[in-house]
Amino acid sequence: MEIHYLTAHQLKDRLEKRQISCTEIVEGVYLRIEEVGDRLNSYIRLEKESALSRAGEVDKLISAGSDIEDFMGIPIAIKDNICTKNITTTCASRILENYIPIYNATVIDRLESRNYILAGKANMDEFAMGSSNENSYFGTVKNPWDTDRVPGGSSGGPAVCVAAGEAVCSLGSDTGGSIRQPASLCGVVGFKPTYGMVSRYGLVAFASSLDQIGPLTRDVEDCAAMLNIICGYDRKDSTSINVEVPDYKSFLKADIKDMRIGVPKELMVEGIDREVKEAVYRIIKLVEDMGGIVEEISLPSLEYALSVYYIIAPSEASSNLSRFDGVRYGYRNVEAGALREMYRRSRAEGFGDEVKRRIMIGTYCLSAGYYDAYYEKAQRVRTLVINDFKKAFEKFDVLISPTSPTTAFKIGEKMEDPLTMYLSDICTIPVNLAGLPAISIPAGLSGSKLPIGLQIIGNVLREDNVLKVAYSLEKAIGFTGRPGL
């Protein structure tokens, strides 16, 4: 197989056997980027020069006899809302087009300590708001399985990089499905950890109580290895959980005998494509064949999850994004003659439509006289969602559902209808509201050769169950599809 389609653990193996050098890996990936990059638009910024020079350094370390750790010398794409010191971090927004962070996100520091290689900063929906990666100031990202279709979002770039061989793996962020949904649409593995397991320090906030960084990889093994690096307490993030981090790779056992698996019926209703549903049923059959116990379960509050999300997320966003004002950094309208005008014009010209829409929704929801009816009420319903999941996990080890109700849709298809677009995240949003860990793994291809994703949801801090089921099903499904690019 071409270098650019190998997984990180396969590459590690070859590095250990001296069958390949790190420089060759980076060159291989960049060759691929040059080949398909223009068609996919998955990167906002490439770091070829520094990547090659880092690769040279890592090769020296290896020939000096250094142990080869996971992701050492592996080119990784980083979503462009994760701060990289001295390297632009744009959030795919004009307002941060030239913003250069003065510090590294905690996850970047952790990767750097493992001698990873930054392949580039991956494209995304502006400020992580979107489900199709059409909301980028730097242009739409294309799905490698069909370049007329969207890759999903908001981590469209990170998903496409991994799917098309433009990076070995990537880091994305997930607020309502932004890792899992594009992973599903692009046929890769995407994981959103328990809220608080990965430090948010240096992740440009969209909705603070929902955001979580996570990996996009080619298989579950790479995913577990990446969790080993990025998970763990960080005193710079007050919401980070101070618990001992397990070795996630130790959960990679193909054994789900007697595991109890629930299927929330609210996530298998109308709006879900027939083919997607059928894929889930096929997997249910597989699970049962492997000795797992599958049952349907009802989580009645999930009906309100989307509404709750579209109050809480924009509310927090409206406040989080108010710092982009042209005063200290980022885009500023220099013609404005007065302060208010400078604010108004900088923000009007700096933000895209979807971001403005959400800022307006959020500002409205928090306004005097509306707060109780919207934000306050949404928080109460959020508690109901949490309680429904709690109850479900008394009975089940994991829950499974489609990741996305549909396969990749056509570019432009839903842009004029935000509400339909918002439905793309109907299966993933409840997970963020409850702060749960969940993965999307490829479940097969549709008739028109588009990937279908399966979501596996675990209880809080039960990444172990999620990984165990994901690993087992990955082996059983045996998905080997590659986009014909």
Next chain:
Amino acid sequence: MKNEYEPVIGLETHVELYTNTKMFCGCRLSFGEEKNIYTCPVCLGHPGSLPVINKKAIEYAVKIALALNCKIKKYTIFHRKNYFYPDMPKNYQISQYDMPLGVGGYLDIDMGSYIRRVGITRVHMEEDTGKLLHKGTTGRISESEASIVDFNRAGTPLIEIVTEPDIRSPGEAKGYMITLRNLILFLNVSDCSMEEGSLRCDANVSVRKTCEDKIGTKNEIKNLNSFKFLQKGLEYEVKRQIKVLETGGEVIQQTRHYDSKTGTTKVLRSKEEAHDYRYFPEPDLVPIYIEDKMIEDIRKTIPELPSVKAKRFEKQHGLPKYDSSFLANNKDLSDYFEQCCRHYNNAKNIANWIMGDFSALLNKEKIIIKDSRVTPENLCKMLEIIDKGKINSKIAKAVFEEMFSTGGDPQKIIEDRGLEQISDEGLLEAIIEEVVKDNPGAVEQFREGKDKAIGFLIGRVMAKTKGKANPRIVNDIITKKLS
């Protein structure tokens, strides 16, 4: 009765805490150094940065709340207060809203003839903003070409103390601020300098007829940034509102700005223009649980507070009420006073010196007592020397002035300058003999029963001895000699 109005005033006070580091990041607090040097991604509001609560600031806040007799909430959270202004790095301030740290306290204000108990509605924590510097010759925003922002102050821990509308006159408002300042200085958590802006105050003012229970429409007055301006601003505002009502008008709810140059208040914004701060719980921070043990531990660190101390001074040292509260209200003075009491047992004498000559010199030099060169030991030594009759009070004044400027030992100063009082009767008798001889007129008057004359004669003796003669002995000798 119909035309008598009374003011109804509530105060909102901000106190900057002097912790080592800022409220939500590890940056040092600054004291007017080079601009923007104590900053980091967090206090500059850079994308992706997150706040982390400074535990020391919570401790200090609890300390203040306890000293104000507040109930401490065991579960408290931060909110975001959203509004755009260039001195606010995030365009929201992390503050507290409906779940403040402390509630339901009070502070007693000694107004001399009565005590006013002012209810404390709430004590809460928040972060300070940066400072805007307007470039231009006047430094005023309206006349400046550009403004620059200094973020050194951004993120400094702030405590806001809100009172009930219990204050009934501008004088009481001033009394409240002075009492509050003294109290916080005792707690050693802020330097409470109104000049430096570490103690700031806004007022809510309304007036009503004394026979009414209902509170009138209030105005918020900003920029009352000294004790004097607080009183003057309120006096003006109260008069203004009464005038409006007397002339048949209606007080309109506004935020007004006190202009110290004109001594008036001007409209800053109307009720309609008031901000909608869109408060919501700060999602980047987790709730704070304050355990009983923490509260008790902090309670133990609270020193004796002014009102209690004053009572003790009266009882323990037998000081009059005025002296007791004068000393007790000032931490430095009362500490100094008590140190002196360890060396010398006439407390009233100590108090007289501290409140009199000593304070006068301190005020003149604009220093505080603990920075003066007069140690409590030396002051007491001097008092003993006076008691022993070695110097009189006039000489003592001069000795003290020298102690104040050089920090010298009083005994040594007296010796070096030969200031010791002359009590040698033989020596004095000879001088008196001369004086009597030289002033026959005065002698005659004395013998005729004019008491004034003896004063003149004593004065002559003092002049001849350069003030060193013991006036009591001189008096005795003259009286004996001439009668």
